[in-house]
Amino acid sequence: MIEEDTGFTSVQQLKNPRSQRQRIALISIEGDPASDNIGAGEIAGQDIYVHYVGKALAQLGWQVDIFTRKVSAEQDAIVQHSPNCRTIRFKAGPLEFIPQDNLFGYLPEFVENLLKFQKENSITYEIVHTNYWHSSWVGMQLKKIQGSKQVNTYHSLGAIEYRTIKNIPLIATQRLAIEKAILETAERIVATSPQEKQNMRLLVSTKGSIDIIPYGTDIQHFGSITREVARLLMGIDKETKVVLYVGRFDPRKGIETLVRAVNESQLRESNNLKLIIGSGSTPGNSDGLERARIEQIVNELGMGDFTTLPGLLSQEILPTYYAAADVCVVPSHYEPFGLVAIEAMASGTPVIASDVGGLKFTVVPEETGLLVPPQDVAAFASAIDRILLNPEWRDELGKAGRKRVETRFSWDVVVSQLSELYTHLLEQTVKKPPLLE
CATH class of the missing domain: 3.40.50.2000 (Glycogen Phosphorylase B;)
Structure with missing residues (x-):
């Protein structure tokens, strides 16, 4: 749950956010939340998280665009999940699967395509919620270029992951630097457990704002059979x-x-x-x-x-x-x-x-x-x-x-907390201090 009382609006108010605040970008480059095989692969939990968060936010009234990387020419560029939720796939590097440790060099192309998409559709995302370290780098570029507010969920910390493997990849130094930078610069970091927050503080940085909002699950789907x-x-x-x-x-x-x-x-x-x-x-x-x-x-x-x-x-x-x-x-x-x-x-x-x-x-x-x-x-x-x-x-x-x-841990509980967080950050944008005379 969100740790600090920051004056968030009620859940009823969140179901009808002001129209200019309804659009949000969820960025998840490594996997594909629109995949027919969601739940497979190395980042199964991340794919499930982004997929269900997007659809649940849409039910609360947000216009949700999920951005991921296109890995084959046969994939649709846009997948419409519901009237208010869609996944948009961008080309970034060759149209093929690329291992995570080899993705970083293609991220500038992803940023370029995202900016082009916004311009062509007259959209500017005030809030981007990034997932994992590649996406967090993309979010940091959007923050620099257009002033987007950034929320980030790590899903996995390099500082811990690299302790569990024998062969440390060459990209490790880059990843660790980005994970530190995002913690210190994002408007809010979402830790999925108190233990993850503790690890961020001990192993990444003592700076930055962290809220604890866990993963969720579909309580109608799981538990539907005896x-x-x-x-x-x-x-x-x-x-x-x-x-x-x-x-x-x-x-x-x-x-x-x-x-x-x-x-x-x-x-x-x-x-x-x-x-x-x-x-x-x-x-x-x-x-x-x-x-x-x-x-x-x-x-x-x-x-x-x-x-x-x-x-x-x-x-x-x-x-x-x-x-x-x-x-x-x-x-x-x-x-x-x-x-x-x-x-x-x-x-x-x-x-x-x-x-x-x-x-x-x-x-x-x-x-x-x-x-x-x-x-x-x-x-x-x-x-x-x-x-x-x-x-x-x-x-x-x-x-x-x-x-x-x-x-x-139901999606309703989890996404209501995320929605409160986004609304609070947007309120901070609107409520600027008056000019001194």
Whole structure:
């Protein structure tokens, strides 16, 4: 929630902002919030965030333009999500996928196309909400050129990310400098958890204004199906104990820890245990290599009979998987927020997560799930058994998790806070001090 009482208008007023304040730009260059496969790839959480924030802001009365990078000639230049919300794709570099670490050199072209778009359509965005560090650089240029007010959500901090990988990319110095500059110059930074704000202060800069507004999730979509119906659809017996992982194949996601923990479970030999690893991958890419490594570990441990890897779980099918599970495990080495945790909780499924980052904010220990030290196989095994061996407690945790998401992490709650923030910043633009005589 927003930390400081800054005199924001009421939610009712926000539903009818003044016409000149209705237009807002959301910038997310690295992914594509209009993709048919939203939720896939390295920045799945960011894509979902921008997509749903845009559509929810439109329902509050804002005119929302989402800007991203076009990666193929077949993509539509404009995708209309609703009467007040659209995604606009600009060319920036070759029309092909470009790895994140190689994108920076094409950003000036993106800025040029965005300025051209504004001129051709007689638009000037008073507020731009940028996402991740490439987009934040674009926002800083718009601030310099036309005085746009900038709100930024990091989604991931280089200062932490580079601690978790062996090969630091050449762009790292540039990224860290931009992340520091945006914190010190943007009108407002949105941290998605208290832990992320703390990391910004400790690792990036003590300057700048930060508000805490978390990710959200669709509480009508997640929680729309019961465990019984979900298991019937998936052909899973009601007595089977189901452990679920959702996320990408990446060593930093801790899937190996989960696999080895399930192997140490007391239920390992019961013929009543099922592990589902829901994640997409591309053969030959880093995620494909990680999938092959995980499959090798599963086979070496003799877990193939009760472990399934169904591939990428679409947004349409995800609620069924969450509902069918007894527990969802998020064993990440680090998470700025942990979107999977609140999706599972919204589905009434308790969460076992690493005691790191934003997961310490989303999961309440002993109330909505359990937190354990990252990469601690024995601790994860013990936590999994605690929940699987106590069905009544599992149900209590699930109900408490659903209630927490309804009150703290629904899109309605989250976007109302963002809308208040934007309105407050625009009020500051309008209310200029009188000239001295």
